Amino acid sequence: MSSTQTEQSTPRHVAVVGGGPAGLAAALAAAEAGARVTLIESSLELGGQYWRHLPKERDGEGQAAMHHGWSTFLDLDRRVRSHARITLLSETSVWAVGLPALELLTGTSDAADRVRSTLEPDAVVVATGAHDRTLPFPGWDLPGVYTGGAAQAFAKSERIAVGDTVVVAGAGPFLLPVAASLAQVGSKVVEVVEANRIPRLASGWLPKPWQLAGAPGKVQELFGYVAGQLRHRIPYRVGEAVVEAHGEGRVERVTIMSVDAQWRPIAGSEREVACDAVCVTHGFTPRLEVAIAAGCALDDSRFVVIDESCATSTSDVYAAGEVTGIGGVDLSLAEGRVAGHCAAGGASSDPQISTAQRKRAIFGSFAARIEAAHGVRPGWQAWLRDDTIVCRCEEVTAGQLRRKAAATRSHSLRSQKLSTRAGLGICQARICGRSAEELIETVLGRGLDEGIVDRRPIQTPIRLAELAGTSEEQHPLTGRQHP
Ligand SMILES: Cc1cc2nc3c(=O)[nH]c(=O)nc-3n(C[C@H](O)[C@H](O)[C@H](O)COP(=O)(O)OP(=O)(O)OC[C@H]3O[C@@H](n4cnc5c(N)ncnc54)[C@H](O)[C@@H]3O)c2cc1C
Structure with a gap:
């Protein structure tokens, strides 16, 4: 990847993955710092988990009624869509990462006519958020x-x-x-x-x-x-x-x-x-596929580790929002602004982001408070019965997980998955993975080897024909087609 904005004549190209609060703030900050930005969001609409939308035809029912900060969203949405240096790729998912390349798939979820393309930005901001656990x-x-x-x-x-x-x-x-x-x-x-x-x-x-x-x-x-x-x-x-x-x-x-x-x-x-x-x-669990594929280091609670610039352990990869800790929308917005600015070549001490840095300090404490007050405790395993289903896709019970772990004593995550089928179904362990891991670890008395269930070589579902690269169309916005 290339050097900073100040050292080069052509604008730095920043790809922001995720159009929630963190991604929106990152895209704008990067563009305002002079970068050319591609904002990639798998949904049709921007706003992420926090700002969800009524369908367009029901706009009259008052989108703001159930939201905090809806005017903040409208302002961000308008500025992102109208900024000359921001290209928005909605209904587009990053399905694989091989830095500097991001592999993209554009089109309605699971439709047959999706278009594959490749982006090679100078820097990436991972703002993929979280899902509830x-x-x-x-x-x-x-x-x-x-x-x-x-x-x-x-x-x-x-x-x-x-x-x-x-x-x-x-x-x-x-x-x-x-x-x-x-x-x-x-x-x-x-x-x-x-x-x-x-x-x-x-x-x-x-x-x-x-x-x-x-x-x-x-x-x-x-x-x-x-x-x-x-x-x-x-x-x-x-x-x-x-x-x-x-x-x-x-x-x-x-x-x-x-x-x-x-x-x-x-x-x-x-x-x-x-x-x-x-x-x-x-609570919530971070959506880590893209960050892990980019090689970003995680902390013990499985959040992406970032520094004062929101830089991860991987060069030119930044992270913001709930992938770095569960601190709420204000922390996501502040981190997004810092990540975007620094990904564009700015410094963490620049005056343009001093307010965002101050807010990071304030709202960063919320993440620690939420974990201290509400984090999952291990006693939940005692309310399971032997026949309680843990992996819903493959219908694997708590008893089966415990018995296989006790019988094999295997510390290999892969072998436990293959022998029980837990986590191999359609959700790819997004729902059951951490619970299954914790149950097995309790039986074994220690952690599993070979990483964690969130390591998925393919980040979002892709059809075999798409994987084989049979698409002959060109991407409508990047103009590039996968070979
Ligand atoms: C289900 C749910 C509901 C919530 N509701 C509330 C609420 O009512 N009130 C509240 O205070 N907080 C709520 N939260 C917490 C709230 O999500 C955060 O405070 C805030 O939205 C986090 O912003 P973010 O930008 O980090 O992530 P998100 O808002 O989650 O945005 C991440 C975006 O990344 C996109 N994305 C992920 N992976 C890819 C990929 N591979 N390619 C392309 N795009 C991708 C997603 O589609 C998503 O739009 C909710 C969280 C969840 C999970």
Whole structure:
């Protein structure tokens, strides 16, 4: 890859992967610093997980109604689309990385006529975000069990309520916006159930309160959710978890139990709650495929390691947003701005990004607080039964995973996957992978070898014909065709 903007006459070409808050901010900052930018987003619309859209024909229903900072999104969207140095490739996925090349696939998801092309930028910003993580429990494969993110997506982009009577459960601040959105689209939210107890929540959120004062918008957002909970009379219970879903053909009720500080269920605390949907989320897990393929180092919690410039361990590869830690939209925006500016050849101390650097410091503390207060504890494995399905695609149970691990004592991730088939189905371990790994590691008493389940040589699904490179069309925007 080439040297910095200041040392060269032709503008540096920066590719930004991901059009969520971090990617939008990165693309604009890179263009403003003089770079030529290609923004690659697999969805049709920009905005990522946070700013989801009603279909265009339903614009009149008020896109802003269920969003915080919708005007910020409109401003970013307009500036990105109108900037002379930004080329937007929507409905385009990075499906493979062989630096400096990014392999792209453009077209409607899984359509037969997608176009393959290759981009060779000078620098890359990885802003691929995260998806929500749900721990398995008996009955979680029943219709009517949703992730919080899915419920949120239905509410924001379709105004559909996933149920009439809904329990929201898991861990983390995300439970609050999920409950708020459900109430807005007409569900009765029976209760919100947070697995962590008061001492742990306090140990994450109470230290250094002045840092929270530096983020008045977040505090206001939190008060908004609390007011909404009170208005809709939604109880918020702590130290409890949904440990089973029951029903004939779909969810009719859930069992909730008190859990200890490690999330082990406490015998005798069972209670049943009637509902027709349950939304369960235990935090987020980063979308790492592109970062791993680019060789970026990860920390112990599996987030991409970045420095003050948002540079990763791979030369000319930067990262921003939830791939680097779960800190919320403000941190994603600030990191995106720094990453874009520095990928374009700027320095981390430049005055153009001093505000973003200050915000990184403020909102960076949120990621640490969220992990300290709400991070997954190992006791969840105690609410599984032997026949609880962990890998839903291949229908592999907790008992099968544990027995194979005990019988083989193999520390090879690959061999455990091949002998159980866990993680080999259509989702490629995106849903079950970390849970399956943790179950096997508990049996083995140590970590698995050969990397982690997020290492996927092909980053997004591609048809065999596309892989064989039979497409004869040229990419409409890059003008290049794969050989
Ligand atoms: C399901 C879900 C719902 C959420 N809802 C809320 C909420 O209501 N309120 C809240 O405060 N926070 C919410 N969050 C957290 C929120 O996502 C973040 O705070 C913020 O959106 C993170 O921004 P980001 O740019 O890092 O990632 P994202 O917003 O996730 O954006 C990443 C983008 O990268 C694209 N992408 C990924 N891989 C590729 C690839 N290979 N090629 C091309 N494009 C790719 C994705 O399509 C996506 O648009 C939610 C998170 C999730 C996972």
